[in-house]
Amino acid sequence: MIRPETCKVVVQFGDPAAAPTAAPRTRVNIEPGKVEQGLLKLVLTLVELIRQLMEKQAMRRIEAGTLTEPEIDRLGTTLMQLEDKIKELQEQFEIDELNINLGPLGNLL
Numbered sequence: 049m050i051r052p053e054t055c056k057v058v059v060q061f062g063d064p065a066a067a068p069t070a071a072p073r074t075r076v077n078i079e080p081g082k083v084e085q086g087l088l089k090l091v092l093t094l095v096e097l098i099r100q101l102m103e104k105q106a107m108r109r110i111e112a113g114t115l116t117e118p119e120i121d122r123l124g125t126t127l128m129q130l131e132d133k134i135k136e137l138q139e140q141f142e143i144d145e146l147n148i149n150l151g152p153l154g155n156l157l
Contacts, residue, residue: 085141085142085143088141088143089143092134099127099131100157
């Protein structure tokens with residue numbers, strides 16, 4: 049069973065002064081109206097991560113010689129279009145950077 053005193057993260061709603069102050073904890077500030085932008089940033093970050101992984105895999109396959117020229121062209125075009133769409137959505141929703149800080153593990157991207 050999870051007990052409040054064992055939690056390492058406090059999700060804060062409302063007045064920050066009302067939050068418990070017994071031990072320093074990581075805080076996640078949730079503000080109404082910014083939830084959608086935060087969710088979109090998370091989704092775009094994951095899509096960008098997958099795009100980067102696909103690009104690296106494509107490079108490995110090209111170097112190994114397992115792709116034909118038409119496949120290479122189609123793959124390159126698709127990855128460029130995906131990158132452009134991600135940047136377009138970033139600009140449209142005013143998201144400066146696609147990265148997530150994973151604490152002691154560092155940044156995701």
